[in-house]
Amino acid sequence: QVQLVESGGGLVKPGGSLRLSCAASGFTFSDYYMSWIRQAPGKGLEWVSYISGSSNTIYHADSVKGRFTISRDNAKNSLYLQMNSLRAEDTAVYYCARDQWEIHDWGQGTLVTVSS
């Protein structure tokens, strides 16, 4: 079955950087768009970034544009999110998701905390 396992979260100071990874299995990774969706503590869901199977189409929400970069390695069945210039408001659980417009499959999430 489909498995998405995120890693790379943790505590980082404002202005710092972090790279999230998502290991995918159970489906043909290169056939699917993939997304990062985040949820601040006690808050709702926010679409952060998505990337097409071939990496030709990439989207970043305005809130992270210029600071975050989504990428993928289809040979490794892996999705990444490079997060730079982190702010307190980026504190959230970051979910990796298999994107079929609606999201059928989610990872368990990795917590990113931005605090001094």
Added chain:
Amino acid sequence: DIVMTQSPDSLAVSLGERATINCKSSQSILYSSNNKNYLAWYQQKPGHPPKLLFYWASTRKSGVPDRFSGSGSGTDFTLTISSLQAEDVAVYYCQQYYSTPGRTFGQGTKVEIK
């Protein structure tokens, strides 16, 4: 971006009673060429990722109990739980995927037992 507004923000319903959640989009999310509404519903329990309940507004995901139903078209949508069970306590989100990029979620509706 299309804004999705859910109502109410929270509701408390007795076990076995009906729960109704509304979701309104700031513009129509009905695509005329295929007559599909680009709307999904999710259920999220504490400490867990969201779980897809419905897509295309009313197509139930396999395994979702039939006490859940999704309806609506254009800008107004409804998620109904016909007979609330204890395991249905959760936060429910609607999400539009008509606008890409810029897919957006509603703010969520918390369902509790009265």
